[in-house]
Amino acid sequence: MNSNTTLRIPPYAFAVFVLLLGLLLTSCGGSAEPEVPPTPTLSAEQTAGKAVFQGAGACSTCHSLKADVRIVGPSLHGINDVAGSRVEGQSAEEYLLASIIRPQAYIVEGYEDVAMDPTIASRLTLEEIDQVVAYLQTID
């Protein structure tokens, strides 16, 4: 048996094989981890606050989140952007808290004749109030 009868594998065959395997693996890896842009999500506290807004607090029965939609109270669309400049010296968080526990302390222009129910806060726990304030701060 001489060298003429042995199976001859061209020297570049191995390189081609490795290259194809590499392409196959990268394409599989790519589809296993699709690039989905991150979506903004609410924290646990903000999510709980959203539930209070729609449920226990009944805020959504008087407040729309759509711009310029008046139910009983003003739309809270973009509330986090204006809350910090409503009352001098009050941060957005302080103003939002005050507007729930002492709604008469600041009356939104045009709402002099309709009051926000001042007993709402007494029907919520302190935790629920903090949660709804955290949620309102996501609305901008």
Ligand code: HEC
């Ligand atoms: C019975 C209807 C009613 C309910 C229920 C109600 N509100 Fe109001 N809210 C009003 C009215 C009317 C005003 C405007 C008068 C005022 O400024 O107090 C107002 C004002 C506000 C403001 C000030 C908005 C601004 O532009 O400065 C905030 C913040 C607010 N409410 C949050 C809440 C939250 C949070 C809840 C639920 C815990 C809630 N409201 C439940 C009627 C309501």
